[in-house]
Amino acid sequence: MGGDERTQFPSGHQPIVQRRPGDPRQSVPFAPAGSPRMPGAREDDATSPPQSAPGSARPPIETYSGGAPRDRVVEDGRFGELFVLFIINVLLGILTLGIYRFWGKTRIRKYIWSRASFRGERFEYSGTGLELFIGFLFALLIFGPPFFGFYAWIYFDPPPQNPDPTNPVHFQRLMEIYAVAIVLVIVTFYFMHVATFAAYRYRLSRTQWRGIRGSVSGSAWTYGFLGFGLSMLNGISMGWTKPWADTVLLKYRLNQTMIGSAPLVCNIEAGKLYPSFALAWIVTMVATVVAIGGIVSIFVSLTDLRTGRTDPPAMTVLIVLVLLYLLIPVVWLATINFYRAALIRQTAATSRLSGLAFAFPVGGWRLLWFNFSNFFLVLISLGLLLPLVILRYARFVAEYLRVDGDMDYAQVRQSESKGPRYGEGIAEFFGMGVI
Numbered sequence: 438m439g440g441d442e443r444t445q446f447p448s449g450h451q452p453i454v455q456r457r458p459g460d461p462r463q464s465v466p467f468a469p470a471g472s473p474r475m476p477g478a479r480e481d482d483a484t485s486p487p488q489s490a491p492g493s494a495r496p497p498i499e500t501y502s503g504g505a506p507r508d509r510v511v512e513d514g515r516f517g518e519l520f521v522l523f524i525i526n527v528l529l530g531i532l533t534l535g536i537y538r539f540w541g542k543t544r545i546r547k548y549i550w551s552r553a554s555f556r557g558e559r560f561e562y563s564g565t566g567l568e569l570f571i572g573f574l575f576a577l578l579i580f581g582p583p584f585f586g587f588y589a590w591i592y593f594d595p596p597p598q599n600p601d602p603t604n605p606v607h608f609q610r611l612m613e614i615y616a617v618a619i620v621l622v623i624v625t626f627y628f629m630h631v632a633t634f635a636a637y638r639y640r641l642s643r644t645q646w647r648g649i650r651g652s653v654s655g656s657a658w659t660y661g662f663l664g665f666g667l668s669m670l671n672g673i674s675m676g677w678t679k680p681w682a683d684t685v686l687l688k689y690r691l692n693q694t695m696i697g698s699a700p701l702v703c704n705i706e707a708g709k710l711y712p713s714f715a716l717a718w719i720v721t722m723v724a725t726v727v728a729i730g731g732i733v734s735i736f737v738s739l740t741d742l743r744t745g746r747t748d749p750p751a752m753t754v755l756i757v758l759v760l761l762y763l764l765i766p767v768v769w770l771a772t773i774n775f776y777r778a779a780l781i782r783q784t785a786a787t788s789r790l791s792g793l794a795f796a797f798p799v800g801g802w803r804l805l806w807f808n809f810s811n812f813f814l815v816l817i818s819l820g821l822l823l824p825l826v827i828l829r830y831a832r833f834v835a836e837y838l839r840v841d842g843d844m845d846y847a848q849v850r851q852s853e854s855k856g857p858r859y860g861e862g863i864a865e866f867f868g869m870g871v872i
Contacts, residue, residue: 509838509839512832514553515552516828523545526545543564563650569865572862576865583621591614625867630665630668631660631863633660633869642852649849649852654854655690680707680711684710687703691703696790697852699790713775720772721769727764775801778800792842796838797837811830827872
């Protein structure tokens with residue numbers, strides 16, 4: 438697709454970015470070396486779109502392949518190709534004691550990105566396995582000593598086997614262990630939010646479309662404090678602040694996002710999210726009451742059976758107890774999909790990028806089936822169908838995401854920020870995310 442109507446520039450001008458050697462679009466004409474700049478040109482014109490000469494007609498806002506859908510992303514990845522990549526990554530990961538996984542993850546990202554296109558132009562991923570590996574090493578040097586030190590302390594100096602709370606020595610030792618464990622949990626919880634923002638910034642900075650890369654400003658540390666504080670508030674309010682907290686985090690992350698020099702703007706509000714969240718919360722509370730009532734009834738029945746000197750059916754009782762115990766999380770995970778679907782719809786509907794508007798009309802039942810079917814695909818295949826799940830996520834976005842409007846490329850310049858030098862170290866350390 439080199440040198441067609443989508444990528445041609447007027448004679449004597451440069452494209453938005455330089456193409457790498459071997460890129461199929463390398464045939465795009467470049468400005469000759471030493472060509473004079475127009476009056477009033479900026480020093481960074483190499484990253485600016487071509488400007489029309491005074492008095493000439495303004496170039497069209499956007500052109501694209503007539504055969505490409507205008508309002509959606511096209512995903513044409515194949516499971517067979519991705520599965521082969523996955524198996525190779527697994528085998529090389531085993532041979533290298535897990536070190537190759539950073540390069541393997543990068544290969545899968547490059548494949549998924551390259552098989553997605555929008556208005557006739559494919560996405561590109563420019564990250565490297567070395568960036569992920571170096572980021573992980575930095576995180577390992579920072580977080581490894583306290584976590585591994587805690588495990589070594591417990592292993593070489595274990596707590597009393599039968600602690601006596603009335604024994605001052607035993608009590609002090611238990612309090613020391615609990616105090617250190619709580620601090621580590623708090624640190625982990627905070628840095629998981631930091632990792633979420635940092636990973637988002639890295640991936641977007643390595644994503645390009647039509648040669649334009651994304652960038653994210655803001656602070657991962659600030660986002661970490663926001664996420665940690667709002668999560669504590671959610672706990673105190675028994676979850677009722679969650680819709681508002683989610684919108685705060687989403688707006689902080691999305692409103693720091695730029696595609697080239699075009700800012701993404703999100704104005705989502707929590708009000709329209711509360712009906713679906715209230716439904717999930719109320720249904721889960723009903724399930725909780727049923728589960729607690731069932732468990733109490735079982736223990737009362739067991740007491741009556743023992744009084745009558747009848748052996749209770751142990752296996753049946755155990756199965757019922759497990760089912761009642763799982764009832765609460767299963768109901769919550771099922772009903773919260775309706776809230777998440779509303780959150781996705783509202784986020785898309787209230788976001789704008791230059792002249793583009795978005796929609797993501799997914800329903801709660803569809804999202805519920807999608808998430809649960811992915812879970813069971815991974816479970817029944819012992820992880821072998823993970824490539825299919827990854828591909829299903831890409832196709833899911835392509836199926837539901839709608840984009841209307843046009844970007845004015847005469848106003849879009851390449852991002853001056855190249856993003857972080859290293860990638861996702863904290864997220865890698867805490868095992869967050871598959872891709």
